Amino acid sequence: MKTIICHITLVIIVAAALLMPCWVQAQDSIVPTPTEERQAPAPEEKEKFDAKSFIFGHTGDSYCFHITEIHEKPVCVWLPVIVKCKDGGNWHIFSSKHICELKEGETFNHKGANFFIEPINADKYPGKLVEVKADGSISRPFDISFTKNAFGIFLVCAFLLAFFLPAARKYEKNPMGKPTKYQGLIEWLTYMVLDGIIRPNIPEKKVKKFAPYLLTVFFFIFFANLFGLIPFFPFGANVTGNLSITIVLALLTYFFVNLFGNRHYWKDILWPDVPIFLKALPLMPIIELISTITKPFALMVRLFANILAGHIVIMVLMALIFIIGGMYGAGMGGVMSIVSIFMTIFMTALELLVAYIQAYVFTILSSLFIGMAQHEPDHKS
Amino acid sequence: MDLFLPESGLVIWMLIAFVIVFLILAKAGWPKIMGAVEKRNAHISDSLLAAEEANNALAGIEQKRQETMAAAQAEQIKILKESQDLKTQLIEEAKTQARQEAEKIVADARLKIEKEQAEAMANIKNEVIALSVDIAEKLLQRELSDKESQSAYIEQLLNNNQPRIEA
Numbered sequence: 001m002k003t004i005i006c007h008i009t010l011v012i013i014v015a016a017a018l019l020m021p022c023w024v025q026a027q028d029s030i031v032p033t034p035t036e037e038r039q040a041p042a043p044e045e046k047e048k049f050d051a052k053s054f055i056f057g058h059t060g061d062s063y064c065f066h067i068t069e070i071h072e073k074p075v076c077v078w079l080p081v082i083v084k085c086k087d088g089g090n091w092h093i094f095s096s097k098h099i100c101e102l103k104e105g106e107t108f109n110h111k112g113a114n115f116f117i118e119p120i121n122a123d124k125y126p127g128k129l130v131e132v133k134a135d136g137s138i139s140r141p142f143d144i145s146f147t148k149n150a151f152g153i154f155l156v157c158a159f160l161l162a163f164f165l166p167a168a169r170k171y172e173k174n175p176m177g178k179p180t181k182y183q184g185l186i187e188w189l190t191y192m193v194l195d196g197i198i199r200p201n202i203p204e205k206k207v208k209k210f211a212p213y214l215l216t217v218f219f220f221i222f223f224a225n226l227f228g229l230i231p232f233f234p235f236g237a238n239v240t241g242n243l244s245i246t247i248v249l250a251l252l253t254y255f256f257v258n259l260f261g262n263r264h265y266w267k268d269i270l271w272p273d274v275p276i277f278l279k280a281l282p283l284m285p286i287i288e289l290i291s292t293i294t295k296p297f298a299l300m301v302r303l304f305a306n307i308l309a310g311h312i313v314i315m316v317l318m319a320l321i322f323i324i325g326g327m328y329g330a331g332m333g334g335v336m337s338i339v340s341i342f343m344t345i346f347m348t349a350l351e352l353l354v355a356y357i358q359a360y361v362f363t364i365l366s367s368l369f370i371g372m373a374q375h376e377p378d379h380k381s
Numbered sequence: 382m383d384l385f386l387p388e389s390g391l392v393i394w395m396l397i398a399f400v401i402v403f404l405i406l407a408k409a410g411w412p413k414i415m416g417a418v419e420k421r422n423a424h425i426s427d428s429l430l431a432a433e434e435a436n437n438a439l440a441g442i443e444q445k446r447q448e449t450m451a452a453a454q455a456e457q458i459k460i461l462k463e464s465q466d467l468k469t470q471l472i473e474e475a476k477t478q479a480r481q482e483a484e485k486i487v488a489d490a491r492l493k494i495e496k497e498q499a500e501a502m503a504n505i506k507n508e509v510i511a512l513s514v515d516i517a518e519k520l521l522q523r524e525l526s527d528k529e530s531q532s533a534y535i536e537q538l539l540n541n542n543q544p545r546i547e548a
Contacts, residue, residue, distance in 0.1 A: 060384065061391065082390075144390035153395050157402040164410045171417035176424060190414055211415065212407035220399065243384070244391035248399060308384070 049322040053120040055315040059238050059308060060127055062148040063096035063117065067233045076100065077233065079151060083141040085113055085131055096145070099129060107132050115141075152237025153245065156224045160216070193218045197364045201371040210370050213256055217249060218363040225307060225355030229348060240358070241307035243300070250300035253366040258292060261373035295369055299362055306358050310351040317343045512542055 065077035078097040085092065090111060098108045099117050107114040114132040118125045129145065130138040167186040179187065198207060198214050224239040239245055269288040271279055278284045317340045325333020516538055 056384070061388065142389070144393050146394065147391060149391055150394040150398075153391075153398045157398045160402055161405060164406060164414070168410045168413035171413050175417040175420055186414060187418055190411070191418070194415070208412070208415070212411040213403060215411050216399075216403045216406050220402070242388075242391065244387040244389075245395050247387045248392055248395040252399070252403075 049319070049326050050121065051316075051319040051323060054319050054322075055312055057120050057127070058315050059241060059311045060120070061238075061242065062127070063129065063145055064100045065148050065151060065233060065237075074100075077151075079146050079148065081115075081129060081145045083115070083129060083131075083143050083145065085141045086139050089113065089131075089141065092141075148237050149239055149242050149245070151234070152224065152227065152239040155234055155237070156220060156227060156239060159223055159227075160219055164219075189219070190215065193363065197360065198367050201364065201367040203371065203374050203376070206371075206374050209260075210256065210367070213252070214363050214367050214370075217252070217366060218359050221249070221303065221362055222355060222359035225359060226352075228307065228311065229351050229355065238308070238311050240303055241311050243304050246300040246304040249303070249362070250296035253299060253369065254292070254296040256366070257295075257369045257373045260370070262376070264375065264377055265373040295365075299365055303358050303362050306354055310347065310354055314344055314347050314351070317347065515542070 063081055064079055067075045067077065069075065076097075078095045078100070081092070081094055081096050081099065083092050084090070090113070092110050092113060092115075094108075094110050098110070099115055102108060102116055104119075107116045109115075115129055116132065117129055118127060118138075120127045125138075125140050128140060129143055131141050132138055164186060167183050170180070170183055193215055194207075194211060197218070198211050202210055221240055224245075227235040228238050228240060230236055269292065270285050272284050272288060274284050321333050321337045321340050324336040516535070519538060520535070
């Protein structure tokens with residue numbers, strides 16, 4: 001019954017989207033005068049809607065946490081900027097308020113160094129803090145600013161600690177007691193991952209050794225994905241849709257696979273069971289070594305691309321309102337917003353699914369790779 | 382494109398935050414949860430096993446009880462039957478004894494009656510003999526000419542001795 005309703009809704013939305021251009025033209029021909037007269041001066045005054053900076057501004061990283069705008073004035077949480085200038089420069093720590101509010105062409109001077117943020121559509125360092133040298137050349141300082149995404153990371157980390165540690169303490173205090181509902185939730189979540197993902201892939205003896213990493217990875221990705229879907233402060237940072245975050249997760253998996261890999265695993269890489277000319281050259285060992293890198297690389301790109309794509313689609317649907325509004329007038333933009341909202345609801349529901357699936361896939365592949373490196377051959381063949 | 386290049390600052394923040402959280406949870410989080418749950422699982426399965434054993438033991442006891450009950454019932458029936466038999470036997474015996482006693486009494490009585498009868502007969506005989514002798518004596522004593530007076534006399538004698546015969 002529910003699936004039927006879903007299908008019907010989907011069909012209506014798609015049909016509405018397809019029929020929209022016809023209706024747009026019809027409406028334009030029917031009611032031309034009032035809207036056009038009111039809209040006439042607008043395009044000259046207002047700058048054109050820049051979809052690219054809108055989309056990438058929201059999906060990318062930022063030095064401040066932009067919440068909303070009141071009377072054209074941005075309401076932001078100003079995060080600290082921490083940079084070290086190139087060529088033996090000093091450390092600079094200041095609030096991002098100073099650089100985010102700069103007008104075009106202005107720079108912010110802090111202890112003798114001039115900084116500004118490149119616009120989001122710049123060719124080089126888009127949206128990044130750059131230093132302007134005395135000769136007018138720009139360079140990127142070493143930047144460990146506590147950005148919006150760093151904030152998002154810490155939020156997820158704090159949530160994980162606040163969510164799981166009290167349960168652990170409860171278990172420690174009263175291990176045999178009747179579990180509370182909260183403990184039941186924690187148990188359900190933990191054993192869903194443990195029995196559904198980790199146990200099938202990792203030898204039983206090694207489960208205790210690798211489960212903490214895999215559980216942490218799963219819940220970090222899962223909650224980061226979910227938090228990324230909540231569109232208001234303090235959530236909404238596109239954490240897992242950022243390569244810097246997925247590269248760390250992939251590197252940790254790489255580390256866990258290869259550092260704890262057993263002799264059999266390394267023998268299969270360096271001296272696999274193939275004809276001697278294939279490994280003496282050494283063709284196969286090189287391929288195998290590369291494959292150890294491509295596995296976590298695929299993990300990194302898969303998570304990043306899936307989450308980023310979902311966010312971009314949602315942002316595009318939002319941008320469509322303004323694009324259509326700019327092209328056909330505010331009335332059409334209003335109609336488009338209804339369509340966009342339905343599509344966004346659908347996309348967000350889909351992203352909820354993706355949030356779980358991507359966490360699941362990352363964890364199951366990580367445990368598969370770790371488990372493969374722990375595999376003991378049954379007998380010599 | 383810039384989107385596809387990792388940002389060194391963010392990588393550092395991520396590494397620090399994630400590794401710290403991982404270490405904390407690996408030390409104080411997951412092992413405690415998993416340990417407690419596994420301990421509880423073991424406890425529950427042990428308890429279930431113990432409960433089953435107790436159930437089995439209980440079933441054994443129940444069976445034993447039923448057996449004892451059945452045996453007791455059989456014993457009861459047996460005892461009842463025995464007492465019934467004993468009762469009938471006793472009654473039978475008592476009856477036989479009573480009959481024998483009665484027969485003995487009757488026999489004694491008959492014996493006594495017969496004896497008394499015999500005695501009475503003997504007495505009567507003696508009386509009759511004495512009477513006959515008496516009559517004969519009297520007859521012999523009287524020499525009568527008259528036959529008629531003779532017979533009247535006999536009649537008279539007989540009448541005189543009537544009470545004695547009746548007695």
